[in-house]
Amino acid sequence: MDIIRVEGGHALAGSVCVSGAKNSALKLMAATLLAPGVTTLQNVPNISDVHVMGKVLKRMGATIEVADEHSLVIDTSNVDSWEAPYELVAKMRASTAVMGPLLGRFGRAKIAMPGGCNLGARKIDMHILGLEALGVKFDTDHGYIHADASEGLIGANVTLEFASVGATENLIMAAVRARGTTVIDNAAREPEIVDLANMLNSMGAKIVGAGTPVVQIEGVKELHPTTHRVIGDRIEAGTFIVAGALAAGEDGIEVRGFNSNHLGMVIKKFELMGIDIEHIEGGVRVRRAERILPVDIQTLPFPGFPTDMQAQAMVLSALADGSSVITENIFENRFMFASELVRMGADIRIESHHAMIHGVKGFSGAQVVSPDLRGGAALVVAGLVADGYTEVSAIHHIDRGYEHFVKKLEDLGACVQRATIPDPTDE
Numbered sequence: 001m002d003i004i005r006v007e008g009g010h011a012l013a014g015s016v017c018v019s020g021a022k023n024s025a026l027k028l029m030a031a032t033l034l035a036p037g038v039t040t041l042q043n044v045p046n047i048s049d050v051h052v053m054g055k056v057l058k059r060m061g062a063t064i065e066v067a068d069e070h071s072l073v074i075d076t077s078n079v080d081s082w083e084a085p086y087e088l089v090a091k092m093r094a095s096t097a098v099m100g101p102l103l104g105r106f107g108r109a110k111i112a113m114p115g116g117c118n119l120g121a122r123k124i125d126m127h128i129l130g131l132e133a134l135g136v137k138f139d140t141d142h143g144y145i146h147a148d149a150s151e152g153l154i155g156a157n158v159t160l161e162f163a164s165v166g167a168t169e170n171l172i173m174a175a176v177r178a179r180g181t182t183v184i185d186n187a188a189r190e191p192e193i194v195d196l197a198n199m200l201n202s203m204g205a206k207i208v209g210a211g212t213p214v215v216q217i218e219g220v221k222e223l224h225p226t227t228h229r230v231i232g233d234r235i236e237a238g239t240f241i242v243a244g245a246l247a248a249g250e251d252g253i254e255v256r257g258f259n260s261n262h263l264g265m266v267i268k269k270f271e272l273m274g275i276d277i278e279h280i281e282g283g284v285r286v287r288r289a290e291r292i293l294p295v296d297i298q299t300l301p302f303p304g305f306p307t308d309m310q311a312q313a314m315v316l317s318a319l320a321d322g323s324s325v326i327t328e329n330i331f332e333n334r335f336m337f338a339s340e341l342v343r344m345g346a347d348i349r350i351e352s353h354h355a356m357i358h359g360v361k362g363f364s365g366a367q368v369v370s371p372d373l374r375g376g377a378a379l380v381v382a383g384l385v386a387d388g389y390t391e392v393s394a395i396h397h398i399d400r401g402y403e404h405f406v407k408k409l410e411d412l413g414a415c416v417q418r419a420t421i422p423d424p425t426d427e
Contacts, residue, residue, distance in 0.1 A: 006383030011249035020230035033101035086112035100173030155180030232258030244286035256283035294322035311378035337375030
């Protein structure tokens with residue numbers, strides 16, 4: 001069993017460069033299905049979720065060459081399957097992103113019901129309702145969703161009940177091959193949506209309005225391969241900003257490789273907490289907060305505070321001089337992380353989708369379990385300032401979204417190591 005062991009009390013210094021955005025790279029990989037031929041993706045993070053998406057594409061007939069650690073050359077010329085099998089989809093919910101591209105290319109798709117982080121229902125009802133408006137017929141049996149648009153996709157006006165990132169992405173990727181014009185109202189506005197639209201437009205699509213609540217897509221008859229660079233990972237950047245706010249030395253740390261505008265609300269809230277964040281070229285410089293002020297946060301779709309930064313923000317709030325409230329509006333099970341932070345000495349009470357956090361003087365190192373991707377990374381960050389040693393297990397969650405996480409922390413001066421220990425549940 002792999003764990004991450006952290007010794008608290010070591011100051012961080014220097015610079016860290018974040019990897020390409022996980023939440024963008026996975027959808028861009030799926031989008032390559034729309035253009036038979038060879039597409040090159042640059043700045044792709046070397047993480048387990050990318051490996052799983054690679055297996056999904058290969059199962060369909062694609063070939064993938066790793067040009068260097070962060071560049072994938074994907075040839076979809078011989079893709080002849082439109083099925084995303086259960087054993088792969090169950091590992092990663094984002095693999096449902098192939099539904100839109102498969103419908104656009106083949107007019108059909110067979111997708112296993114999704115898995116991924118245990119964050120709640122994460123239903124794909126909005127994907128289905130939106131695609132039905134484009135003429136797709138759905139049937140479900142034996143744990144699979146069968147989507148049929150063999151008579152052709154037809155442009156339509158679609159209003160999403162909620163600004164769902166996944167539904168917006170699937171709709172865009174299907175609509176680029178539909179007859180006529182599709183308008184998505186109440187579309188998600190995340191930077192990853194803009195990245196997807198930029199790549200599709202470079203492939204010959206006609207998409208306007210990405211990053212706004214209304215996206216218009218004029219269908220085209222075909223798309224061609226392209227070369228595209230994935231944007232930097234704003235959530236990884238936010239995680240290192242929290243690490244710097246807690247543990248940076250006198251000169252602070254630099255977090256580079258991302259667009260700081262993509263973290264607008266996060267930076268605003270952190271500045272209200274007393275954290276010194278300076279915008280620099282290609283990133284930010286963050287200095288340790290001598291005193292953390294309490295602040296109330298609620299997670300919302302972009303440009304609101306991202307749910308993927310909620311656990312990291314809770315670590316800061318748990319050490320604030322006063323009481324804070326964090327309201328989780330996206331995933332109902334996102335607070336599983338809180339009970340692990342309480343093991344380290346935090347004072348947190350959960351009521352429905354609210355976390356009442358009373359600041360404490362410090363954390364105590366403890367054995368904790370990573371409940372999900374972001375919660376696991378946040379526990380490691382908490383360990384940077386805990387008294388003694390913190391051991392974080394179930395770190396396969398962290399591997400899903402953070403490339404060389406331990407190495408990057410080590411390079412900043414943290415005393416952290418990855419180790420393999422016997423599984424205590426084994427006899």
